[in-house]
Amino acid sequence: MSLQIKKTDILIIGTGLAAVATALHVPSSLSVLLVSKGEVTSTNSDLAQGGIASSYLEETSEAHKEDTMLASNRTSCSERVDILVKEGRRAIEEMERFGVRFDRDEDGYALGREGAHQLHRIFHAGGDETGRHVMRQLRRSLPDNVSILEHVLVHDLVMKEGRVVGALAFHHEEMLQLEAGAVILATGGIGGLIDWTxxxxxxxxxxxxxxxxxxxxLTHLQQIQFHPTLLAAEEPHLVTEALRGAGAKLVDASxxxxxxxxxxxxxxxxxxVARVLTDHVGLVFLDTTKVKRxxxxxxxxxxxxxxLGIDLRQIPVRPGxxxxxxxxxxxxxxxxxxxxxxxxxxVADTGVHGTNRLASNxxxxxxxxGKRVAEAIQVNDASLATSDVMVYDISPETFQAFRHQIGKWLTISPNLDEMKCFLQNTQTLTLTKHVTRQLSEQTLQLDAARLLAQSILEMERYDEHDLSTRTAATVSD
Incomplete structure (x- = not known):
C-alpha cells in the first residue's frame, strides 16, 4: 500500500465550529489543514439546534456567569467561566462580520431561552437549524491558507523528541502521513460510541x-451529559431545549x-430533567399547545x-x-x-462546564x-518521524457485540458489572501490526470506551456524597 505524505504548518483534526473558529483566526502566513473523518459536515456543530448563548445584549456578563455556575452545581472553574462569558459577549458581533445572519423579529434579535437560563439570551440562525446555518457561512469564509480534506481517519499522532510533529492516517483506504508544526485536536465528544445519542x-x-x-x-471523563429530550422514535432525533423555552411543557400520558x-x-x-425522565414510569411528552408559531x-x-407521523401537539421524548x-x-x-x-x-476539558453544561454554551x-488557540499557537518546523501502530485484530461481528455491550453501560445510570465485563474482555484482545482503516477505527472506539469505563469505575471508589466538592476542587486546580 502506497504512503501519501502531506506537510502543513498546522494540522486541525476536526471540521466543526472549534476547528473552523481556530482556522479563521490563525495568521494568514501559516498553512492550515483541517481533516474530517467523514464528510466535512459530519459534526455535532452542524447538528446543533438550540443556538448560541451570549450576554451580548445585557449590561454585563454576570448573570450569564451565574447561570453557568448554578447549572454545574458550582463545579465549573470560575476563572474559565469568566473567560467564556466575557469574551463570549463579542461572539455574536464577530460571527456577523463573517456573514452569519442571526434570526430577528420586529424588536431586534429573536432571542430564545433554555433550561437554567434566567434570561432570553440564546441567539438562533434559521430557527432550530442554527448549527447548519452558522457552519455553512463560516466555512465559506475560510481564507486561502486553509484547506480541508474529507474522509481522513487519524489513527495515531507522531512524536519526535517529546513533541507532536504530525499524524498517521487513512485517506479513504490509502495510508497518509501528515507532517505538521503543531496539531490541534477538535474531534468532538463521545456520543457516537452508542446508538441512542x-x-x-x-x-x-x-x-x-x-x-x-x-x-x-485526561480529566473528568466520567462527566457525561444526557439530554432530556430526544425524540422517542426508532431513530434518535434531538428535540431542542428551545422548544421548552418557547412554552412547551413536559407531561405524562395523563x-x-x-x-x-x-x-x-x-x-x-x-x-x-434527564434524571427525572429516566426514572419516570411510562411515556413522557412535550405538550406544545402553548408554543406560538x-x-x-x-x-x-x-x-x-x-x-414520522408524530402529532406536533404531543411529542414523545426520552433522554439520550x-x-x-x-x-x-x-x-x-x-x-x-x-x-x-x-x-x-x-474534546477539551476547559473547566467551563463542570458536572453539567448550561444549554447553548x-x-x-x-x-x-478557538480564537484563543489561534492566538497562542506556536508552530515548529515540521519534521519527518515514524510511528509503529498496532490495532485489535477482531472481526466486524465481534466489534458490533462490543458496541452493544457499551450501550448497556454508557447510560445515565451506568451498569458497573457490564462495564467491568467489557474491560476484562477487551483487555484480552489480540493485537496486530496489519493495520487497516476498519481495524483502526474499531480500535479507536474500543479504546475510547475503555478510557470512559476506567474513569467511571475510578469515581465509584469514592463516596457519592463527597463527589461534587471533590470535583469542584479538581476543576479549579
Missing part, C-alpha cells in the same frame, strides 16, 4: 485516545406536568415529526447521550501538557477558545 455517528472519542497515547492528561416539583419546571437544568420557529422538528464535559486537560489557551499538541471544543466555547 444526539451526536453525529463519527464522533466517537478519537481525540481522547490520540491524546492519551502520546501522554497528554397531561400531568412531570417537572411541577421543580421551581424552574420544564426549564430546570438538563441533568435534573411553532412551524416557523422550529422547521427541522416539524419536518421530522411530519415525516448528548455532551461530554470531561476531556483533554488544557490551559486557558488550549495548550495540553505535550509540546506541539492543542485541544479545543468538546457549547458553540460559544468553541468560538471563544
Amino acid at each position: 444526539s451526536n453525529a455517528k463519527t464522533v466517537t472519542g478519537d481525540g481522547l485516545v490520540l491524546a492519551n497515547r502520546c501522554g497528554a492528561k 397531561g400531568n406536568h412531570v417537572m411541577a416539583h421543580d421551581p424552574l419546571g420544564s426549564l430546570a437544568p438538563r441533568d435534573v 411553532l412551524r416557523d420557529r422550529f422547521p427541522k422538528l416539524v419536518a421530522t415529526c411530519d415525516k 447521550l448528548h455532551f461530554h464535559m470531561g476531556g483533554i486537560e488544557v490551559d486557558e489557551s488550549g495548550r495540553t501538557d505535550v509540546d506541539g499538541l492543542y485541544a479545543v471544543g468538546e 457549547s458553540l460559544l466555547e468553541c468560538w471563544v477558545f
